[in-house]
Amino acid sequence: MPEKILTLENGITAQLLDEFVDRNEIPDPEKADIWIINNENALNVVKFLTSVIRHSDQKVFLKPVFLQKNLKRIYKEYKNYNLKHLCDGYIQDLDIQNRIPQIRFILNFIKKREISSALPVDDLLKKTLLYYYSRNKNIEFYESAGSLSGYSYPRIEAYYDTSEDAFVHGRALLNGAYKSDYLRRNYVDTSHVCRKCNSGFLNYREECPKCKQHNLQVRVLIHHFRCAHVATEQSFQQGDRLVCPKCSMELKNLGVDYDKPGKVFYCLNDRCKNEFQKPLIGVHCINCKTEQAPSELKLEKIYQYDLAQKAINEILL
Amino acid sequence: MENFWEIIYSNLRYSDWSTILNWGWYVFLIDIPRFLILEVVVLFVTFRKRFINEDAWILGKKKLLREFPLVTVLVPGHNEGKHLHKMVISMQKQTYKNIEIIVVDDGSTDHTRIIGRSFEKQGLITKFLRSEIRGGKASAANLGLKYSKGKFIVHIDADSSLDHDAIEKSLLPFYVRKDIGGVGGNLMVRNDQDSLTATMQYLEYQQSISISRIVLSSLGIYKIISGAFGVFPRKVLERVGGWDVGPGLDGDLTVKIRKIGYKIHFEQSAVCNTHVPVAWSKLAKQRLRWSRSLVRFRLRKHYDIWLPNKNFRWSNFFSFFENVFFGLVLDITWMIYMIRIIIENPEFLVFWLPFKYLVYLLLYFTQFLICLLIVKNKKKYLSKIIYVPLYPLYMGYFMRIVRTIAYFDELFFYDSYKDPWNPQKTSKKAREFGA
Secondary structure, eight states: OOOEEEEEEGEEEEEEEEEHHHHHHOOOSSOSEEEEEEEOOHHHHHHHHHHHHHHHHHHHHHEEEEGGHHHHHHHHGGGGGGGGGGGSEETTTOOOGGGGHHHHHHHHHHHHHHHHHSOOOOOOOHHHHHHHHHHHBBOOOOETSSSSSSEEEEHHHHTSSHHHHHHHHHHHHHHHHTTTTTTEEEEEEEEOOTTTTTTEEEEEEEEEETOOOOOOEEEEEEEETTTTTTEEEEHHHHHHHEOOTOOOOOEBTTTEEEEEEEEEEOOOOOOOOEESSSSSEEEEETTOEEEEEGSSEEEEEEEEEOOOOOHHHHHOO | OHHHHHHHHHHHHHHHHHHHHHHHHHHHIIHHHHIIIIIHHHHHHHHHHHTTTTHHHHHHHHHHHHHHOOOOEEEESSSSSGHHHHHHHHHTTTSOOOOOEEEEEEEEESHHHHHHHHHHHHHHSEEEEEESSSOHHHHHHHHHTOOOOSSSSEEEEOOOOOOOHHHHHHHHHHHHHSSEEEEEEEEEEEESSHHHHHHHHHIIIIIIIIHHHHHOOOOOOOOHHHHHHEEEEEHHHHHTTSOOSSHHHHHHHHHHHHHHTTEEEEEEEEEEEEOOOHHHHHHHHHHHHHHHHIIIIIIIIIIGGGGGGGTOOOHHHHHHHHHHIIIIIHHHHHEEEEEHHHHHHHHHHHHHHHEEEEEEEEHHHHHHHHHHHOOSSSHHHHHTTGGGGGGGHHHIIIIHHHHHHHHHHHHHHHHGGGTTTTTTHHHHHHHTTOO
């Protein structure tokens, strides 16, 4: 099988990966400077990129990897995979013109690393620091419906198999690095996640404070000024008109004849039938089906990280 | 001082009784018989009857406790949150235990919502309902009525606290007498120490309001169950459509219940301690409001009580007649006589005013002593005896002048419809439709 190796601008060699991706096999990193994914199967691509990220050889996990823009349309259906954030992004028709300085920097960095130490890197933090240093990028989160909490650090989370491990260990990794001064962080957002499974896919709804059921109906109250009668809108309705059940007058103008001073919830549970104004809020986790009160949810702060001086010093050492 | 008494004495000697009767006949023909004869006789008969019928009341209590119906305590109010805790405590101490408490917040602008919701959450009150827009006391009470479940509705003001047996006592009449459509509780002043104004009202509530209600109730013509503490069967309230636009909605409700054929009972032993105005100006404002209702409801809205149609009932007629006669008619006659004396025989005033004062002082002292037999806390009541000399002035001048002003401004200017006590949007509609 011939290997598709091309020489692009500035003498940078690129290997087009197709069958390697299907087989999820890591090619020999020495053969080309960069890899370009040439495969339409998004699932296979994500598996392949994950393997690259998890690989312990720094020549592999630091390798510049690009996607092709003409395949973007096909990948679009699988935007949960975050393909773009698992590699160096898209290029159009093998045009790497404006990526050259970046690629050069990475290649030089890998070369320098190889001279000082060619040993495999298994420490996840170290891999992370090396990668983000070589890319000169911050560790940013992305909002993604496919991730557990809705806020995801795709490249970090790719180290782990299950989404739960990805969340728990990924966050622990970043937090640990922050605490030991390898990373600095900036606050971006706050989110609430399931206390049991950390999922952000939560359903909030009103609950009856008595029976905790959530099959409720809201009824609007009407106050008829003339006779001081107050009741639900339904009891005033006669066809298209509003007629006061107490004094039989027609209510014509809101604000002049009547107003709507509030609403009342009706519990539709036959055994409860409670009427109340202040419902409880119940949270149902779509992921693990746990029911909880809003106050029981886990509070998650979302940060953006960048490398601290301590990390840079150690890398360049 | 000597001079003063001399004048009186000489006047008394030289003015013959025909002059005195000519000018002051109403004192001798109306007030003295009313005070002494009517009140004493009726009170005697009432208490004797109660004593004789004691078995019926014991049986009534048994009936009540056997049925043990749910009773709703309905507390509508605007910016009354600060009083709720005291009210809740007084409810927890009730001897009658099957009660639910519904607090209705009529668009309060203070912390009432937070207080009420937290009490609801803790289970201290059964339901806290809030109207986001202020609609007036009637609409708040009606909202509470809609969501109440009790067989009886106990309507109280947030700033009144009930004696521990008040609910039980107020329920008994429904199990002893037939066709009772409402029971009024006995109001006492709880802040009598606050000022002279409050002390005078303490006397008034004890010996005028309470006693006259016992008498009127016995005669079957008691007509205002005060909003501070009244008990109604829910089916009766539903039949009359609950409360109508105020001020004066409590008296209006009582009349509506009387009109559909029910009797109204005053229960002297069911005691409610209420907070009265501390300043004279506030008191005057409150009484102006009360007195305007006489014109608004007795003469205008419920004018059909006076008409001999098929719904005519003598008891309703007399309840109105008593109210209008002793209020409006006598006040106007009093004014005319005073003006006539001033114009025709001003020297007579020098004799007449002290003389009249002495006559009324004597009457009020007698009343004080009679009342002393009835009141629960005799020691406290007795300690107020030094204020009795002021009482003729309080009742005869202050109250009478305030009342008369109220009648006039309601008769000619419909001032009750402008009272900020009630939101304008509803008063406007009430006036438009004569309600």
